[in-house]
Amino acid sequence: MPSPWLRIRDEFPILHQEVNGHPLVYLDNAATTQKPRAVMAALDRFYERDNANVHRGLHALSMRATDAYEGARSRVATFVNAEAPEEIVFTRGTTESINLVASSWGGANLRKGDVILLTEMEHHSNLVPWQLVAQRTGATLRYLPVTGDDGLLDLSQLDRVLTPEVRVFAFTHVSNTLGTINPVADLCARARRVGAVTVIDAAQSIGHMPVDVRAIGCDFLAFSGHKMASVTGIGALYGRKALLDAMPPWQGGGGMISNVDFFESRWKPTPERFEAGTPNFGDAVALGAACDFLDTLGREEIRRHDGALARLAYERLSALPGIRVLGPKGERGGLVSFAFESLHAHDVVTFADEDGIALRGGHHCNQPLMRRLGLTSTARASFYVYNEEREVDALVASLRRTLKFFGLQG
Amino acid sequence: MSAELSDLYQQVILDHNRRPRNRGRLPTANRSAHGDNPSCGDQCDVFLRLEGDRIAEISFEGSGCAISQASASLMTTQLKGKTSAEAQKLFKEFHEIVTTGKEPEVISDLAAFAGVHAFPARIKCATLSWHAALNALRGDTVAATTESHKD
Numbered sequence: 033m034p035s036p037w038l039r040i041r042d043e044f045p046i047l048h049q050e051v052n053g054h055p056l057v058y059l060d061n062a063a064t065t066q067k068p069r070a071v072m073a074a075l076d077r078f079y080e081r082d083n084a085n086v087h088r089g090l091h092a093l094s095m096r097a098t099d100a101y102e103g104a105r106s107r108v109a110t111f112v113n114a115e116a117p118e119e120i121v122f123t124r125g126t127t128e129s130i131n132l133v134a135s136s137w138g139g140a141n142l143r144k145g146d147v148i149l150l151t152e153m154e155h156h157s158n159l160v161p162w163q164l165v166a167q168r169t170g171a172t173l174r175y176l177p178v179t180g181d182d183g184l185l186d187l188s189q190l191d192r193v194l195t196p197e198v199r200v201f202a203f204t205h206v207s208n209t210l211g212t213i214n215p216v217a218d219l220c221a222r223a224r225r226v227g228a229v230t231v232i233d234a235a236q237s238i239g240h241m242p243v244d245v246r247a248i249g250c251d252f253l254a255f256s257g258h259k260m261a262s263v264t265g266i267g268a269l270y271g272r273k274a275l276l277d278a279m280p281p282w283q284g285g286g287g288m289i290s291n292v293d294f295f296e297s298r299w300k301p302t303p304e305r306f307e308a309g310t311p312n313f314g315d316a317v318a319l320g321a322a323c324d325f326l327d328t329l330g331r332e333e334i335r336r337h338d339g340a341l342a343r344l345a346y347e348r349l350s351a352l353p354g355i356r357v358l359g360p361k362g363e364r365g366g367l368v369s370f371a372f373e374s375l376h377a378h379d380v381v382t383f384a385d386e387d388g389i390a391l392r393g394g395h396h397c398n399q400p401l402m403r404r405l406g407l408t409s410t411a412r413a414s415f416y417v418y419n420e421e422r423e424v425d426a427l428v429a430s431l432r433r434t435l436k437f438f439g440l441q442g
Numbered sequence: 443m444s445a446e447l448s449d450l451y452q453q454v455i456l457d458h459n460r461r462p463r464n465r466g467r468l469p470t471a472n473r474s475a476h477g478d479n480p481s482c483g484d485q486c487d488v489f490l491r492l493e494g495d496r497i498a499e500i501s502f503e504g505s506g507c508a509i510s511q512a513s514a515s516l517m518t519t520q521l522k523g524k525t526s527a528e529a530q531k532l533f534k535e536f537h538e539i540v541t542t543g544k545e546p547e548v549i550s551d552l553a554a555f556a557g558v559h560a561f562p563a564r565i566k567c568a569t570l571s572w573h574a575a576l577n578a579l580r581g582d583t584v585a586a587t588t589e590s591h592k593d
Contacts, residue, residue, distance in 0.1 A: 052444065378482060378507035378567065379451075386447050395483040408483050408505045437443070438456070438508075 036328050037337075041418050043068040043325075054388030057423045062208050062236060062367045062414035063392050064258045071262055074321035078314055086313050087287060087304075101313035104320035105303070108268050111323040112253065113244040118273055121303040122316050125267030126235040127157040129254030130202070132269055132306060133231055134161035136282040137252075138200065141229075144170035147197040149228065151176040151185055151214075152404055153207045156397040158233040158254075162202060171199070181405065183210030183359040190222060198228045205237035209398045209410065210359035211342060211367045213237070220249040229275070235259055239326060239416075240366050241335035245270050257315065261417075262322035266315035269306075276302035283308040334417055338366025341415040341424060348428045354440055358410060367414035369396070374440055377409040383434040384411075389427055449557030450564070451508065458512035463519050468501040475582060477504075477574030479566050484510050488574040495525045497579075502571055509555075509564050514571035516551055526579045533572050540568045 041047055044066045049056050058066060078100060084093035086101045102117070109117040123129045142148070148162045152175050166173050176193050177186045185203075194201065201223040206213050220230045231252040234243055239260025245253050252275070256267040271279075281288055281299050285308035290298045299305045326334065345368045349357050354373040371377065377393030384391045393411045395402050402408060413427055435441050468474075468489035477486040484506035491499040500521050502514040517536075521529050536552050538544060543559035546552060558568045 376505075376507035376511075378509075378564070382447070382450070382507075382561065382564070386444060394481075399483060402483070408485070437451070439460075 037333070037417075040329075043070065044418050045069065047418060051388040051390075052386055057387075057389040057426050059413040059415065059419065059423065059427065060390045060392050061416040061419075062259070062396075062412060064264070065239060065261050065416050066418070067263060068261055068322075068325050070325050071318050071321045075263065075314060075318045078317045083314065085310055097313055100317050101311065104313075104316040107320035107323050111243075111327070112238075112270055113246050114270055115246070116273060118302055119270055119276065121269045121271065121276070121306045122311055123254075123267050123269055124265055124312070125256035125258070126233060126254045127161075127256075129252075129267055129269035130158055130231065130233065131161045132282050133252050133254070133271070134165045136279045136306070137229065137275065138162070138165035138171075139168065139282075140278075140280055142166075142169040142171040142199055145197065146171040146199045147174050147195070148172070149174050149176065149193055149198045149201040151203045152178045153183070153185070153210055153212065153398070153401050154202070154204055155208050155233060155235070156399070157235075158202055158204060158231075159400070162200075174198070176203070178210070178401065178404065181356065181358055182361065183207060183212045185212070185214055185219075187215075190219075194222055194226055194228070196226050198223070198226055200231060201228045202231035202233070204233040204235075205243070206234075206240070206365035207359070208236050208367070209369050209396045209401060209412070211364040211369070212360055213241075213363060213365050216250065217248045220251075224249070236365055236367070239322075239334075240331075240338050242331045251275055257319040257322060260322055261325055262319045263315050266312050266319050268319070271302070273302065276306070279305075281305050281308070285309045287311065329417060337417060338415045338419075339364060341419055341421065342366045342368050344421065345413055345415075345424045345427065348424060349431070352428070352431060353435065356407075358405070366416065367412060369410040369412040371407055371410045372435075372440070375435070375438055377411040379438070380411040380431070380434060383437070384427070384430050387426070387430040387433075389423075389430055391427075446557065446560045450561055452554045452557060454516070454551055454554035455508060455512040458515040459508040462502075462511055462515040464501040464522075465503065465515065466501055467503060468499055470499060471501075473578045473581060475574045475578035477570045477577070479506070479510075479570050481566065482506070484567065484570055486510070486514055486571045486574050488514075488571060488578050490575070490578050492579075495527075497521050497524050497526075497529065500575070502574075504571070506570070507564075507567055509558065510567040510570055513555065513568045516554070517571050517575060520550075520552065521575060529576065529579060533576060536572060537569065540565050 082096040084097045086098040106117045109120045179186050223230045230250045232250045234255040238255035253270040258264040288308040290300050357370045381391045381393035394409050470491045471489035473490040486504035489501045500518045540558040543556045
């Protein structure tokens with residue numbers, strides 16, 4: 033059988049277009065990835081054949097839709113190597129998953145004197161939900177620092193901040209600004225020693241490398257479908273069953289109750305307890321299809337492919353005048369962000385777009401980290417399975433033209 | 443380079459970006475206001491010394507793209523010596539220029555920003571400092587934010 037990598041760009045129709053008169057170079061994958069034909073076909077198939085509301089349905093379509101939805105849950109469970117499908121709660125994405133944990137687990141377990149430990153590289157989605165629950169419960173926030181431009185967690189500080197008052201330690205697997213791959217299994221092991229619950233933001237790792245919740249040893253793991261070749265509006269929370277079972281609901285409605293009376297109700301077990309209302313079963317099917325697609329490519333191979341492009345970009349960008357390239361020099365996730373001394377990221381992005389290159393510029397929902405590094409914004413190039421070395425060349429050539437225009441060629 | 447992009451990055455804008463006028467805190471200021479553009483993290487502080495209703499001195503501090511920095515710089519040169527009613531009127535003209543691309547009847551450096559209208563995402567970059575300046579004139583203490591305005 034020929035390698036599925038050979039004609040990979042054919043799987044993504046959107047790539048075959050011109051932008052501003054140039055072939056599209058899509059390097060904004062950390063924001064959202066493009067979708068392969070297989071995923072879009074799964075979505076079409078579901079709506080053309082099987083669509084009906086799930087659960088409690090006694091007719092054929094509803095039973096088929098329920099099977100498709102629960103099949104997707106099983107598929108996601110095996111994708112992250114959960115022990116059981118019940119450990120997967122479908123959500124709108126990473127942000128909702130983290131809000132669910134912060135609100136439900138945090139609301140029930142945190143109180144004054146407790147500490148929520150985060151890191152300085154967290155995305156706003158793994159920061160603001162904890163600020164909200166801290167305000168609600170009287171718990172306090174504490175941060176594990178980053179080392180600086182090389183973008184590593186300062187593990188020499190871990191003993192100082194990971195004390196017995198820490199009830200929960202939430203951190204990202206791969207930084208969306210720095211590209212750092214954090215030692216998540218070690219961090220979970222250290223957290224367990226002080227009895228802290230661990231929450232991992234896997235938004236930037238889930239589609240790019242093997243993610244095995246049992247090997248990592250985390251209690252919760254949150255991710256989004258649209259950053260792993262699936263569609264927007266669907267994501268998941270993995271939670272260890274014992275923890276999920278002990279958590280109160282966070283939203284009320286149909287589908288999550290076992291019995292409702294006028295004055296009180298009883299809850300279904302996990303995962304339904306956390307899926308009030310009609311769930312997003314159509315997109316869940318697309319998420320399952322994305323799991324198949326990525327496993328066909330091989331997640332170890334994806335890690336090598338994206339990491340190699342990011343390291344190449346890191347090297348080539350570092351040669352440009354007046355540039356600051358962030359994050360670790362060696363092993364990194366599939367993204368690179370950079371800032372020029374005398375050129376703002378938005379100007380960089382506007383000029384790249386002129387050459388058909390899609391970059392992202394701004395604070396990347398990382399404002400506290402940006403301030404810590406003395407930056408207000410960076411431009412970011414992020415890679416996925418369909419990107420090629422020639423696209424790194426195109427980026428570097430475009431940046432050189434921009435620098436020349438602004439009289440900054442050095 | 444496309445006509446749109448060269449219209450956006452005109453010489454006047456590049457010049458003000460490279461050599462911003464009236465940049466830095468104004469020690470004699472009796473009014474100031476802060477502006478935020480939450481969608482991109484740009485920030486701008488505008489300092490005024492008002493004599494009666496007239497802007498005797500004006501300066502800005504901030505960080506942002508070439509468009510936002512040039513706009514703030516050019517604004518300070520335009521607002522110096524103006525009354526608050528005149529400043530409001532100038533902003534109306536400027537807003538018209540950046541949102542429609544229509545050049546003003548009276549010849550003005552502000553016309554350099556006509557190219558912004560082809561890049562709707564950048565309109566907020568151009569107007570941030572103006573919002574901060576008008577807030578300072580009104581004596582508003584709440585930070586201006588591009589999110590509370592249409593542009």
